[in-house]
Amino acid sequence: MIIGLDVGGTHTDVVLLGQEGLVRQNKVSTNPADLFTTVLSGLEKITDGIDPQCIKRVVLSTTLATNRIVQQRMPDVGMIISAGPGMDPELFRTGPHYHVVSGGIDHRGREIAAVDADEVLKVADTLEQKGIRYVGVVSKFSVRNPVHELAIQEALGERFEKVFLGHRIAGALNFPRRIATTFLNASVYPIHKEFFEAVVNSLAQKGLNLPIRILKPDGGNMRFDASIDHPAQTVLSGPAASVMGTVAFAPQSDTCLAMDIGGTTTDMAVLVNGVPLLDPMGIKIGEHKTLIRSLDTISIGVGGDSVVRVVDGQIHIGPDRLGVAMAYGGPVPTPTDAMFILGVGEGGDLEKSREGIQALADELGIDVETAAQQIYDKACQTILDEAGAMVERINAKPVYTVHELWEGSRLQPRHIMVLGGPAPWFAKGLERLGDCPVEVVPRWKVANAIGAGLARTTCDVTLFADTEREIATAPEESFTKTIPSSYSKADATAMALDLLRKKAIARGANADHLELEVVEAMEFNMVRGFFTSGKNIRVMAQVKPGLIHGYDPIAEKIMGDHFV
Structure with missing residues (x-):
């Protein structure tokens, strides 16, 4: 079980x-x-x-x-950045407790400027005085050589509750995204x-x-x-759980939108032939562009319990949530209260909902039923507008599913699949205001938990090899190995897949049903004078995301029960 x-x-x-x-x-x-x-x-x-x-x-x-x-309810965290020459790290400032220190590593992992331990200690003193407990440390090109991040961590000692190092966060190159990713790790840690x-x-x-x-x-x-x-x-x-809960029941030959409408947020994704899209570069959440490999989803601050306000004579929904709907004893009116008044939802104290929406109606100068209808339509239309913007964004760039680059015509979702507690209530408005049919996912109230339970174990590995220096590294895995100058891209691919297999099994994957794939394999000649002095090789490999082996009978039984 x-x-x-x-x-x-x-x-x-x-x-x-x-x-x-x-x-x-x-x-x-x-x-x-x-x-x-x-x-x-x-x-x-x-x-x-x-x-x-x-x-x-x-x-x-x-x-x-x-x-x-x-x-935007994250604690203050400290960031210590070592960049060396080149782009100004101040361009990627994450907040007020952001400190740039000396030290530099070049693109091949060679030290070009040392870290000043005394400078790091002064930064640590400043952060401690500000009450900072969580710190991120990022050195440019640390995935080629993490020595500076390790030196800064050693200088910090035990003065902070948790220190996150950029090279341990993700194996891919991208200095600005590594800063943002490390910052988010420190921010959500508590x-x-x-x-x-x-x-x-x-x-x-x-x-x-x-x-x-x-x-x-x-x-x-x-x-x-x-x-x-x-x-x-x-x-x-x-x-991701919402998407995987939809995958179990999604059509295998169509494009559809998956929407999980909760109390606080609505999460959305696109499925192509039953397969979710992947954001290969890394997700953007809020203002932060990261290296976190993710399904291509968006989260918006509109849900059944979002606060409804009147701002400058206009209805404003979310992004905050201050509790449940007034119908259930909450402090402020929500879209759920509006749906109760319209007879779309059920349960709760209708009079409490009416009391909350009436206050908004008075501000708008309309009756309570009209206010409820406008709130309901505003919530549904906001979700549809954001979904449309997501599809346009996806169509403006190469489209990757979790399995491959999808080279077809422009994506045009044919229908919407919704889940989450208030899904059936929102489904009616989404279908009326939208231009495609809306289907409620089987067991919509708990489909996200079903998706989590059926998801397989995944991970990825990024391997770098420098044949001139005769070294192969995967800093995220704390892996370093001496290689011969004749080392090839094929050798690097085999090494990366071996590392990936071991990592996946250690993380709990089923060794008999591993689906490994090479996401990227690149090779560049390094030239000194008129001669090739070596090769710089990068290989990224992953375990394909998907549902566990043998999930079909479980999903089919759930689907059958849904229609009984």
């Missing part, structure tokens, strides 16, 4: 999956101030009477980190650590002492304990 658990900003969904399909499901309110109780209560009904030995895997996803970034401890303690209390995995933004998963050093890999794990 498999447990899939999705911790959202509003609700936590838990499912128990078996060969008979969806065995059990549970939905509880998320209390960010008490994640331990949230997770434990979510597991109570799921595991009641179940032999722990029957549960083979637990896969989690969460929108907690994503919501913090979208709502909430992820709290989530990590809550999950581990909750499962231990239930007697489930088994390996735990967490969904990554590329639609695969990784060992939960490894995520403490890569907390930004949980950013967009919630949207």
